[in-house]
Amino acid sequence: MNNGYDRGDEESFITDIKEFEKGFDLYLGSKKIAKQICKSVRSRYGGDLLDSAKLVGEKDGKKNYRITHSLRLPKFLIDDIISYEGNIIQIKKIGKKITGRDLSTGKTIMLEDHKDKLRRMKKVGSIKESAETDLIAATENEIQVLDPETDEVVTIPKPYFIDDFNKNKIKVIKTDSGLIALSATFKEKK
Template sequence: MNNTVCPKCGKPTTKLFQGKCKECFLENFTLAEIAPVLHAKLCPTCGARNVKNKWVDQGSLEEIVIHTAEDALFVHEMAEDIEIYIEPRALTPYMYKVHIEVDALLLDESFHQELETEVRVLRESCDMCSRISGGYFEAIIQIRATNRIPGDDEKQECINIANTVLERLVNKGDRLAFISSSLEIKEGTDLYVGSSNAARHICKEINSRLGGSFTESASLQGRKDGKDVYRITFSLRLPEFMPHDIIEYKGKIIEIRKFSKNVTGMDVETGARFTTTPDELQGATLISKRKDLPKTMLVAIENDDLMLLDPDTYETVTVKKPVMFSAEPGSEIPVVKTEKGLLAIADLS
């Protein structure tokens, strides 16, 4: 085994540690170091923390203080089996005294060191909140409907879906996933979205759940840092018919149950399941929405027939009992008037 000489103490050694023998190296060894005062930038609106000039989402104020101390703590690169204990103590709402204990193994020696630091929390608006307050947006989603104006319930459902998608994207780190503003117009609603990526995810999710389609187009807004800056407009089209619409299609009266990539429903007269595609449904006409159907008195039930009062003439008429019908005589039930006469509408199931 080759020996060398420690340049500090002159003793022979088999290995040098940073130019010294083991004893000399450990003589002035410092396991961990931290600055006496640290600063943590905290967004007062959303609670995000600035780490190395990048805003990241964090938890409570105490957790932010702990993360700040962890990020600033230096532990010797040769240490192994490191264990760190951090205990913050609030001096004021935005100033913390932090006690740190570090245990580690180095060169078969166990080391323990205690440190103190102070974390001062500075409040500053993050990039996302600054952009939201400034009305920043990269994309516009135009919520419209085919051959009609979308209803308030539909528009609100689209907004609810959008908020769910945005929350998911924010949790994944997309800090431009926000709606800075919205605009109600006669034809529908416009959503101003922080990023085109978030807007695209919203449109896909709405189409997946409600049906319809969307297109996108870009317009040049200018240049920034030598690059062209574009704004994307997403034209979202909800389908012509929505769930629980009563339509006439090729001589059949159909209640739509689901409208997405395929259209499913039920034949009001026979109770048979109905399936087609949105393209094949062209030419169908809307008779009524279920919620807008008139109701009339159910007089009696005889086998497969129902005796109803005509809601216009108040005469008793006999109609076929629909499948999955459970109403009792004396109650009011929804009906629809067609060229084939009065039809009773089955319960939702």
């Protein structure tokens, strides 16, 4: 977004910032810039945007309104791993919809960013928390890997991407329900 002041909008400045437990309020001099900022942040990170207007007075016969833009960001970030309706999903994109990859099937999942669905989603980890470990063995339905923390052999469900796997290393993430194998690349399963 271009600098509003440089484009001639003399009201494009921050008048106040207030921090709260669950976020903060920015007070801007320009209604137009405030709306642009909210739309830009929402298009990149998703979330709910609510607008409201309150009559605060009149000047020269024109009504003056205070505009409030409330932007609530989603509780997840790109590369977070969530549990939703029995599926383990890696979030790949956040916008008006959340796009993810089902880690057991490799299929792309599109989730509407609705409050009721968000309540049923639970973060189980993040790609940043993953560790590389040894792939010991693979059968038709299971694989055995070394737990990166304990060095114990652990059997987990065989992920969709193991068929194309020709190395003896694999990335995993440890969750409350056990280890989950992660693919280095995501190719759509056909």
